[in-house]
Amino acid sequence: MPKAVDIRICMGTGGIAAGASAVLERFEEELSSTGVGASVRENCSRHNVGCRGFCARDVLVDVILDGERTTYQYIKPDMVQRIVEEHIVSGNPVEDWVVTDDYHNFHEKQVKVVLSDCGEVDPEDINSYKSRGGYKAVESVIGSKTPEDVIEMIKSSGLRGRGGAGFPTGLKWEFARKPESDQKYIICNADEGDPGAFMDRSIIEGNPHSVIEGMTIGAYCIGADKGYVYIRAEYPLAVKRLRIALEQAKEAGYLGENILGSGFSFNIKVKLGAGAFVCGEETALIASIEGQRGMPRAKPPFPAQQGLWGKPTVINNVETFSNVPYIVTKGPDWFSSFGTEKSKGTKVFALTGKIRNTGLIEVPMGMSLKEIIYDIGGGMERGEFKAVQTGGPSGGCIPKDMIDINVDFESLAKVGSIVGSGGMVVLDDTDCMVNIAKFFLEFTQRESCGKCTPCRVGTKRLLEILDRVTEGKGKSGDIELLLTLGQDIKDSSLCGLGQTAPNPILSTIKYFRDEYEAHINEKRCPAAVCKAMLTYTILEDACKGCTLCAKACPSDAISGEKKKPHVIDQGLCVKCGACFDTCKFKAVHKE
């Protein structure tokens, strides 16, 4: 029997969805019924920890016996008994369930700064964060360093905003520090809305105190005594953990009046967003906190001059704030040792799509796309690599011949994409680029606030053109119209949403114009995705007459006798692809 047992169960939203709560419960039961709990006593702990990135392998469980860590993957409640009996009690790890090389490869090339404590600390316990050096930054700054010194430190670290635009954080703080004002505000933008992005959610779920600590330092620097976290209401777990963390920080004296006896006071309020993507835009976010409809306004004046209720305001993203305590404790030089000349530090990405290892990754700025996809991501899941979409609906696609590109602010901008908030969707040869562009346009059109004409009506027209192209009704001149209108929308829209909304179209036309041309001129979808242009046929030679396809067909379009080749009635076929997916003999042909 070991002397100390520590069990850490991944309980981010991903982990809980995979059944982590039930796994934790079983551990409680098994540890008590096997007597481990009683014999190890206070040295037996069970922690829920935040996401460590590899969500695809959830539920992930660390079993740490006398300091020796074994990580299990895909754990279900009924597997717990064997782990406790064989591993914890008898000291023989259950090798079948231990993580494989993939897990180690996934982490090997990552450099974790903001995620360094995610998956390690218990997000609902401030002492867990403190035991790993948490709140040391606040302690070393408040009362001991001048705000100017700290701003200088952030400036020299080279930290740039992680929310999309990449504005230098220290400079932003300096702008807000300068004006005299009776009131200033600091806001954490946790209105993460890009489809497929979950960086900010995971940071708050996994280590909320790092965000609070970063905000407190920011508030100290600019002279704000009020702060807001504007967070999506669709992130209930993050909201819950954030609220617990705020309560604990206040109790511990890191928030509230007269922090650490320095005379500096700072309070944070949580403001729930009502699900509008545009509220991630800083001026719309401010309007929303003020109780108005979330619509952006023109800049200048910038929020650092006139922000919330007309007062100087700093708005930074979750990841940006989370970097701050680490920069303060480990030093700006340490931070700027990662990354490229102009893009310092690391960046968290949500790696998704047709890749083997999906999840949350943190890499130094400037790592090549190839390393990310093949070393960390483990390469393609099935198909052939085609492109990567970065930066979500404001971003663009990077084609396969540019796979050696470095992922940093400048390099991605050069090829027509952006780092953005960190979405990274890997596409393979079964993805239609026109359809991908359409997906993002549908999103931005739906989320346009309606204030300015080019975004409100223009994106609708872009979408209509894409609709007809994917429906096989594209006309010659449509590509040119998309390019002209797209450019006009970029040049004339009010805020970042409209100014970037055409990017997915413009970049796919730039690199995959032939696909657009095939749709329009040949009425053919090269990736065989766009339904209207698809024809499913059954290959007579390959069909064994197993009837599975006929059973799967929702429109009774497939007929044939048992053990004889079947046929599809094209008039009845709704092109759902059920037959294609069901057939075990590759007898259904799609083109």
Next chain:
Amino acid sequence: MADRINITIDGEKVNVDGGLTVLQAARRSGFHIPTLCDDDRLKPYGGCRLCLVSIEGIPRPVTACTTPVTDGMVVETSNDHIERLRRTIVELLLSDHPNDCMTCDRAGDCTLQELAYFYGLRDNRFWGERRRYEDDDLNPFIKRDMEKCVLCGKCVRVCREVQGVGAIEISYRGFGAKVCPPYERDLNCEFCGQCVSLCPTGALSGKQWSGKGREKDVKKIKTVCPYCGCGCNLTLHVSRNEVIRVSSEPDTINEGWLCPKGRFGYEFIKSPDLLKSPLIRKNGKLEEVTWDEALKFVSEKLGSIKEKYGPDAIGGLSSARCTNEENYLFQKFIRAGIGTNNVDHCARL
């Protein structure tokens, strides 16, 4: 007032007030920049994007209505790129507009129509889905035809910024964005009609004047509102010898703002009960008389009452519909002329 500064607009050096926006400075210096969402009386908005201009040193075109002037600024109000963007914006608006100018009340007085004319937009590269609404308010004043709305937001802003009511707001998102009362209920506000007065298209109009004549056919007569002592300036729109609408110009004492009575309450002009001359009751029956006769009659009666019962037997009650000057004269008449302090005013009742 801010200091005066020098800026250059379209190559011409002009000296302007430093507190202005580029749009205000350009207009005051005689340059035309098209807009749909701007009104000098409202806060800058930057929604329609038509007032985009090029400013030296700024990489992107910016909206003139939201950009403050700075000393030495070099502004270009028009160039090929700017005109291309403006044209696209107007074309986009027209692609989602009923384009039924033939039957629209606002034809000839519509900013969108003017813009379409200016850019010669007959065909449209962007024809597509059009918003369809069936708006039928029960109120007797304001007619809403939201298919014609260009989302300039003026109505929303005047309601909040000037009137302090906030009866309408933009709802929904994207292409479906729509100005409406909360939960799309019927309009239930003060019916001041400021929104109607600012609408650049036919989206908002007065039910009373709908279908009664277009701007080019009306004769405009300036007058002063008779309802209260404020003395708001009115412009009567007269067609076929009938007042069909009341409006007010922005450069008046009331800055163009009116109350529901001033804007919509003009039907009494046509009332058969309207008094056109003084009446005196003779033998139990009211008879029309001349002003001379009426004044003589009142003067004699007041004189005889004062003589018989003393001045305190008389009291004067004045009206809020009179101006300050008229009220002053009236109390002077009662106090000095009649000799009593029995004078009061309906606003105290």
